[in-house]
Amino acid sequence: HPAWPAIHELSLWLGSMDVGSDIVGMNKGGSVMLGDVRVSMVAADHSAGDRLAGDGVPLYLGDPVGFVIELENGKRIYHAGDTALFGDMRLIGEMHRPDVAFLPIGGHFTMDPPAAARAVELLGVTTVVPIHYGTFPVLVGTPAQLGEELQHLDLGDVRVIAPEPGETVG
Numbered sequence: 001h002p003a004w005p006a007i008h009e010l011s012l013w014l015g016s017m018d019v020g021s022d023i024v025g026m027n028k029g030g031s032v033m034l035g036d037v038r039v040s041m042v043a044a045d046h047s048a049g050d051r052l053a054g055d056g057v058p059l060y061l062g063d064p065v066g067f068v069i070e071l072e073n074g075k076r077i078y079h080a081g082d083t084a085l086f087g088d089m090r091l092i093g094e095m096h097r098p099d100v101a102f103l104p105i106g107g108h109f110t111m112d113p114p115a116a117a118r119a120v121e122l123l124g125v126t127t128v129v130p131i132h133y134g135t136f137p138v139l140v141g142t143p144a145q146l147g148e149e150l151q152h153l154d155l156g157d158v159r160v161i162a163p164e165p166g167e168t169v170g
Helices: 006-015 089-096 113-123 143-152
Strands: 003-007 022-026 029-032 037-043 049-051 058-060 065-070 078-079 100-104 125-131
Touching: 003 029, 003 037, 006 143, 022 029, 037 058, 037 089, 065 089, 078 089, 089 113, 100 113, 113 125, 113 143, 125 143
Parallel strands: 003 022, 078 100, 100 125
Antiparallel strands: 029 037, 037 065, 049 058, 065 078
């Protein structure tokens, strides 16, 4: 079974179902080892919930979070998830030293390309993978716009990787 780290409240909810995976409940500031991979939970700034089936009432599922994943080879990946830009991304950069950041750029529900470029600056990463864009009409941010915004911040040497759905990159 795969193991999935999750914020404590979400792990409790998932634990009440047969999800076919090991759910590892944790919280912001914590780290767990999953085999030779270290997963650290960090803050995010967003809403966090879902609708209950049937009555449409929102179900609170814990605070929003991101993850820093340190691979066996020492490479560190920051996955911000759905988030707005927030100043403590500088601390995530200083404390976890990610090499690559997966950052939302769609706008409307998350940060847009100008904010994502500022996140790259705060994090100090050399590679960024834009996420959460183009899947439905209100998510209008594009990887090209992110590249332009990085240029405006004199971060044009940051590599932007934007694979097509299903494409793999090395």
